[in-house]
Amino acid sequence: MEPVSSGRSMVVNGYHGGGSLQEEPEEEEKQQHQQQHRGKKAAGQQCQQHRQPQEPEAEKCRTGCSEQERAPSTSRRPQQRRESVKKNRPPFPWFGMDIGGTLVKLVYFEPKDITAEEEEEEVENLRSIRKYLTSNVAYGSTGIRDVHLELKDLTICGRKGNLHFIRFPTQNMPAFIQMGKAKHFSSLHTTLCATGGGAYKFEPDLRTIVNLQLRKLDELDCLIHGIMYIDSIGFNGCAECYYFEHPTDPERCQKMTCALDNPFPLLLVNIGSGVSILAVYSKDNYKRVTGTSLGGGTFLGLCCLLTGCSTFEEALEMASRGESTKVDKLVRDIYGGDYDRFGLPGWAVASSFGNMMSKEKREAASKEDLARATLVTITNNIGSIARMCALNENINRVVFVGNFLRINTLSMKLLAYALEYWSKGQLKGLFLEHENDLQNRKNHNGWDLSKLLDTQNIGHVYTINKTHQYSIKS
């Protein structure tokens, strides 16, 4: 009875060079940074491998990638590092996928600096994929390209181009696999980087049907490094990380940025279809504390059943217009006001969906109310479990990430509020933001839904970064 997070990080294919969100001139500095980063990683890895036998298996201490995958990259890196990045640049197309419980997230790098020669050389197959992906915003009935997330003029591995984000429901994986077979993906290159649970589940099919080898990367490992990476580069001096000041006072509640200069230890709450909670002591030393099956998938699943909606966006939109107090039984509904004996405020929810025990109230509740109550129930519960884990692990910084929080300010504010209120200000909820579009940054100001980063991108960025290592390795 334990939740598993949906896949979070995204991997561009394993042959790609080190990606950077920085402008070209900073490339060198960037690589230095990465070198340091790897050095620490190697050390951390050692430390963890040492630690591991002492940890009972049940502790669920995670080392991230499997050792087989990691060990050679550590030992062979120094020589390889000296080689030119360009020399090792793998052939196009560059893409990677994250196969989660609900959604498959596909990232595709579209080179914009293709020379005439290259154009000439580009096999027909490859060209058609590029044209197909970049000229459409929807694929089939369920595939969607998130145009607003597109990263433009990005330099990866010395190539300039745009990074596209495409998603489709995991249930369509079989169709995707058939398409891969029909389009002879196998003729393009033999290894595809993938993460998320589906990387395991669909590996046999991808190998036997499409003839594609998967390079599986651990999602939580990717996630943690991604967060550190994105926070370290920041944006023109702006911090990636923020929190809500005065979350308990709607009037004064405002977003405040903060830097994760000295981030550890932190509790990382990753809300995908389910929820995973990690205690992170350093980049490479973390353990999975617990998880819950009440996550984004539960919110969407229940909303679909209760309101007939079918997408996360739809569900969120309904929730934004509903009132949960019509559905939930509050402390004041039972005690007429605060329950002073135990310091419970009247507005606190005593029983989620508790009012729905009554026929009249069931009839009076709108779909929007139900959606809102579902959102509040799931969010509060995650907050409550996160708070208890933070207390048990003695960590006072809680970072919430995950697809559930995508365009979901409501939940973020609720989490910030719940954490602050029930801990009497002892705990702070942190969120991450990633400017996805440098060009348009100035057009957004303050708190704006459209500006909210899909925290998914953190994973993306990291895996782009991470793939650099693999390019060097091979």
Added chain:
Amino acid sequence: MTRGAVGTAMAADCTKAAGGVRTSRSARDGLDKSITLPPDEIFRNLENAKSFAIDIGGSLTKLAYYSTVQHKVAKVRSFDHYGKDTPEPLLETSRVDTIEVPDDEPLYEISVQEEITARLHFVKFENAYIETCLDFIKAHLVNTETKVIKATGGGAHKFKNLIEKKLGLKVDKEDEMTCLIKGCNFVLRNIPHEAFVYVKHADPEFRFQTTHPDIFPYLLVNIGSGVSIVRVESEDQFERIGGSSIGGGTFWGLGALLTKTKRFDELLQLASKGQHTNVDMLVRDIYGGSYESFGLTGDLIASSFGKSATTDKEFTKEDMAKSLLHMISNDIGQLACLYAKLHNLSRVYFGGFFIRGHPVTMHTITYSINYFTKGEVQALFLRHEGYLGAIGTFLKGAEEDNPNQYSWGENYAGSSGLMNSSPDVHPMQRTRSGTFDMLEMDRLERQLVNLPLLQDASSYIPDTVDLTEDAMAREYWLSCFEDALDGVVKRAVASQPQLLDATERAEKFRQKYRHKLQTLRHQPFAYGSLTVRSLLDTREHCLNEFNFPDPYSKVKQRENDVALKHFQKVVRALESLSMEERQFALVKGLLAGNVFDWGAKAVSDVLETNSAFGFEEAKMRLQARPWLVDAYNDWLERLKGPPHKCALFFVDNSGIDIILGVFPFVRELLSKGTEVILASNSGPALNDVTCSELAIVTERIAAMDSVIRTALQEDKLLLVQSGSSSPCLDLSRLDKGLATVVWERKTDLVIIEGMGRAIHTNYYAALRCESLKLAVIKNAWLAERLGGRIFSVVFKYEMPPK
């Protein structure tokens, strides 16, 4: 007083009792027909009720009242010429005299008197019956002193006016949580086997826990509409450390929305038939199998309801209900574990309407707790979980009576026991059978405590065999008790020859006890762990219920009388033996005496038919050495060493057993300088000697025997009541006075005699001093099970571990 006078008194009582029955019947006609049980059997003893309390929940009302129960007790009293106030002139110690007692005059007089004891009544019924029930109570409430009714629960507010109007009592609201905790402390302290763990697919599914002497600290997770998590420190100290809004109300509310099923019980029934894997996204749905590097197996739920967003398939109501149940139970279990861990508590009790004995919810909660704590914390449930609020509210109102200073015992005759709420039973059927549920607690006159000589009170389990777990033994003993029922009924009728209604009452007793046995056949867990002791105790409670306080009183009287006549002869015979011969003869006498047990069918059949069966005949029946368990040589060796400081002797039967078996043995101990505490039952059970009978018998023996007499005078022989009224013995519930004496006298030897006290119970009891456990196995089945034959001898002598 003569026997005739006794008879008259009893006849008068009988008339009165019949009158009482008539009153109840006439009032019954006015009651709602839908109540399946006769109301006078539900609201018992209303006439004397005072201190009412009520706990009105979302669907159930729990009413508590304190009442005095007038019931008959058999009293024994020495005839004046043997009375304590005018002792016989003491005889010279060198001589043993025979006191001439006319053959037709009994040793002591037995009178049946009315005694008033306190009893707590708790009745649980559906809110729908509240008005009818209030009317019935009003009509039968004689006591007018009561002005206030204590109330708690969410519904207390809603029904306040109704209660005040109907009963004319002022409703005084008490805090729900405070009451809950008070009630919880009360049941944990007073009801052995209150808490249990639930093991699905096990037979039985309930594993009862031994009550730890120190019940604090613990965590109580109360799952009502929402969840409250309370840490209880001590009697008055507790703190709500957390909670969750995802609780029973969420299951009900969300379940009603998803399945269009309105009733909570029906939702649970749906859930018990569903498959959550159709609705939930499992680890294997994401990973294709288990996620080994995480240690997450493939069948774990990754995302509750996760499949509904990704498939267009319609789900069945059953599957959704099951998924919802899992989601909520897991969530509560997880939070409970997080709180238990944070506060470092390992005892976690679950209660509230979400649990209420529902196997499905107990199972899912247990599963969740096991998963999240990796078995470090056990989910504990309570047999009387539904009554906690009512008990607590009542205790709040009765504080001036200091109910906590007494010990209380569950009355098996008046309590319904744990219902089988198997989901297979149709909910309507289950509801009907559980419409009225009762719990009755008798106030014990003295406080009960542990025997201070127990090696480890927290791990002491009185009963040797748990019949809930041993199906074969259960089958045997249930049949055995059923077979013996005719004899008990016959004996009960015979014990009250002057009472016309004795046959009718005995018949009622038969029905009630047989019904209890049948219930226990299907629900062996109904009153906690089923044991031979609980079967015996239930029978005693049922006999008392129908005013057969002591069916064996006359038998005991006669046997004591006969045995006394042989006492001197036996003692003289012993004195002529050498030391070693004497020791063996004493032990043999003790064992032969123990054959005289009316509780054993094999023996009672003999005794009923052969009045000539005596001490010598019994000796013949005994197994020859080596015995089944034979530590006699060790015992003999020990006797050659320094005498014991003080021996505590738990005696068994009256008549030959106590007089010709125990007393010579005790006499020997006394003459070696060992002090002796004779612990006998406070109240009657079968033909066991009670403390008041023992007082008279001892007095008579003292009159004949100087050793006993001197010991009494010098306070070296003490008669102390055990606090028990059972043929068995629970060393964790003994009269505080006895415990004190045992402590003060520095007792270094404990002797436990008889099948009930030394075999069915305490066979494995570990003590901090030397102990002798001896009995004759008077049951062929049990003897065979122990590897012997009927009348096999158990003589167990144990030294405390160094």
